[in-house]
Amino acid sequence: MTNEIRIGIIGTGGIAGSHVRQLKSIPGIKIVGGADIVPGKAAEFFQRYEVADAKAFEDYRELLALDIDAVTICTYNQQHYQPTIDSLKAGKHVLLEKPMSVTLNESIDMVRLAKQTSKILSIGFQSRYNPLLIKARELVQSGLLGQVYYVETGGGRRRGIPGRTFVFKDKAGGGAVLDIGCYSIDTAMYVLNHPKPLTVSACLSNHFGTSPIYSKRAAYGGVNPEKFDVDDFGAAMIRLEGGLCFMFKMAWAMHMDTLGPTMWLGTEAGLKFDEGLTLYHDQAEVEAQTQLAVPATRRVEWWEHKVRDFVTAVRENKEAPIPATEVLYTQAILDGIYRSAELQQEVAVEIPEDLLLR
Ligand SMILES: NC(=O)c1ccc[n+]([C@@H]2O[C@H](COP(=O)([O-])OP(=O)(O)OC[C@H]3O[C@@H](n4cnc5c(N)ncnc54)[C@H](O)[C@@H]3O)[C@@H](O)[C@H]2O)c1
Incomplete structure (x- = not known):
């Protein structure tokens, strides 16, 4: 019992x-x-x-x-x-x-x-339970990619401003970057086993949420554009420890279907994560591409x-x-993105010594 x-x-x-x-x-x-x-x-x-x-x-x-x-x-x-x-x-x-x-x-x-x-x-x-993400982490941590020097996250929505409490800074605190960007930052960092973030340089905008034309459509949240005060697009370059470069992009709305797949580039292989997982590697000095078989599960x-x-x-x-101790690293990057966009310059990211994972 x-x-x-x-x-x-x-x-x-x-x-x-x-x-x-x-x-x-x-x-x-x-x-x-x-x-x-x-x-x-x-x-x-x-x-x-x-x-x-x-x-x-x-x-x-x-x-x-x-x-x-x-x-x-x-x-x-x-x-x-x-x-x-x-x-x-x-x-x-x-x-x-x-x-x-x-x-x-x-x-x-x-x-x-x-x-x-x-x-x-x-x-x-809950994204941490996606079998594709679990497999990606396993492969990257096994060393299959060699030294990973670059990670890029993509995705985003062409039409999908959530409205409700999500588009007001006093309730949501931030827009697309905080709301769905947090997933892609967590994905990148989890697979890499949380390298320490060092600096962030970011841009944010909100051309769709504040537009009197687009905001009338349901897919833009149905919010008064004059009251919309968060980002609906963001991009950033994040320096991580160990010479790792992280490119981040996120949108709630844009004139594009996707901002691309999530990918990790290493000295021995590359890994692409979108609807599946694809490994880019060389076999007998010939470029090869392998679609990895990972059983899917429902959300x-x-x-x-x-x-x-x-x-x-x-x-x-x-x-x-x-663990919140891991997600703290994602928050450090998010915080850096908002500070950098506000200041319009690169900012340092500081995680206190007592909270470093390694
Ligand atoms: N994991 C996921 O897939 C997922 C999906 C959607 C939302 N979320 C997250 O969940 C949170 C809530 O999202 P939602 O869509 O339910 O928003 P929501 O606005 O529908 O619900 C939030 C509720 O919290 C209440 N509330 C606010 N402050 C409170 C307080 N101090 N004490 C008690 N109640 C309080 C509000 O009145 C409201 O009913 C957000 O942080 C969002 O990012 C996660």
């Missing part, structure tokens, strides 16, 4: 639904309650997802006063910091949605507090892993499955 894990949910908006669906499917979980600052929203949420006896609050501190082991934090980005700090201080383990925070200083505080309190702080990158399975592994870590007193 597994011991019951008692969980609360902070922020009962869009993505909290995915959390509750997964939590409900795990045996031995009790969803004790949730909180949302919008009056009545948490109660309506638990009714919709048929969570019997769940207590609903407007102030998450009332939830934290209950006998619960852990919380999942699903608030918008500007409200990741304080609920995480308060939850850790209240002795709860935390599964926090991506991006970890808006500023690097916030992430630093969170990681230090999780260490001090010996609580789990796991970040919601919903990545979600299952993300929530289940967190619960298992809480139950078995294990390390965070998607």
